[in-house]
Amino acid sequence: MSELRELYQEVILDHNKNPRNFKKLELHSHHANGHNPLCGDKLELFLDVVEGIIKDISFVGSGCAISTSSASLMTQFLKGKSIVETRHYFEDFHDLVTGKELDEEALEGLGKLAVFAGVQEFPARVKCASLSWHTLINALDSVDEPAATE
Amino acid sequence: MFDINKVRSDFPILGTAVYGKPLVYVDNAASTQKPQQVIDSITDLYSNHYANIHRGVHHLSQKSTALYEGARETVKNFINASKVEEIVFVRGTTEGVNLVASSYLEPLLEPGDEILISEMEHHSNIIPWQLTAERTGALLKIIPLLENGELDLSALPDLLSPKVKLVAVTHMSNSLGTINDVSLIIGQAHGLGIPVLIDGAQSIAHMPIDVQKLDCDFFVFSGHKIYGPTGIGALYAKENHLLNMKPYQGGGDMILNVSFEKTEFNDIPYKFEAGTPNIEGTIGMAAALDYVSELGIEAIDKYEQELLAYASKRFSEIEGLQIIGTAPNKGCIISFVLEGIHPHDVGTIMDMEGVAVRTGHHCTQPVMDYYNISATTRVSLSFYNTINEIDEITRAIAKVKELMG
């Protein structure tokens, strides 16, 4: 049970029930669809990037608690961050959920996203947590096909 | 009734624990666990009898061949085919369907011809027909689903026409549990001279199968879903179909005589078994069929129906739980959704309670589309499950609701 509480922390449950930035952005510079064929999770991500800074970011879609809350927390976290930073955060987040060694500074940098550390105990759920991030990278690279996890 | 404790003790894996909790294995529709008898049959083969089959004059090759061909006899008896020549060993249901699509159907198809399947098919009984249709200009037609998970067989007379060259339907749905009235489908199709393939992947382990009584033209199943090894299955086809079908793959064992100008193909069923086959799988599958026969498929069916009735009752008492697939005639599969909780989360939490369920679309995306859902949680039972385990599952579902609520 303790691993489960570790996975389904209050923050995660809260963001699953009330996802933040859950809307389409009419005005956006980047956009991508993400799909996890294994469990049917689907999400659509919108970004408004001005001069290398994420001015606004939002998503819509349906998925499990891990993928929905991950998308929600990601959008909150990235608002105001630069594209360059964002790519670093992607690497750090990926290391976090796959259980790779993360230095103190990197962990601190992820702020609230650290709640997803519990995912590393559940290898089958890593794809849920990282779907929104893979979609984000696809949007930034402007790949038009839906992002597949891994 | 059989002795459930004795039965459970035949399956070593059922005595193991997951995260410190006793394993409750209810993912039987995906694959079943193996009894010691099956494990021993493979060990015995490799320890005492193994050599390549059909080719050697030496002692071991003859022993191996006898076991392999004995397995064909076992399959024939299990599904009551009239001849051993009607049993072709394949890798599984999927390969059986592909074999019929390429060797039987494809050479017959003209542009505009139709292949009739149903809305509840497993992807394995959709894609091979889709590929064949693409190559020939034929069309795929669909028998629609009804809300309770039955097929709308009232649509059948309109769907059947001389354009239809084959009907392929599942005997029992792997995502809904529905047992289809295949006798009615076969009767109507045969009325127009249309052959019928039955996907027996799910039905084989849960009900008596008599291919002569069904009068189906083709019947396919997988060994691993009836307590046997993976990588082996069987295709039953009526002799006259097999005689007229072209080979599936070329290679050793499927020929009588080879020169660079011309090859003379072997007799049926060998014509469809190119290369060294899955010898241990075949023998292990026969051991599994013997095991099931010994328990008695009628006794199994009766016990599993009791489990199904109890589980359906317990689950439907859970608030916010909706069972997907409520046909009156069902096998022991229960798919459900929980209000506001994604099946993937349900699966993870139940796993931590030791309960192995399947979550997802179960390779039946058209069924998910019909119900407008992306996934379900599926409990699929077997004769080695118990009433007590169903109580454990019910408790695990309550835990899911508590944690996610």
Ligand SMILES: Cc1ncc(COP(=O)(O)O)c(C=O)c1O
């Ligand atoms: C109804 C049905 N048909 C076909 C298959 C495919 O079987 P296999 O993967 O063993 O070839 C399955 C297995 O999941 C099934 O449940």
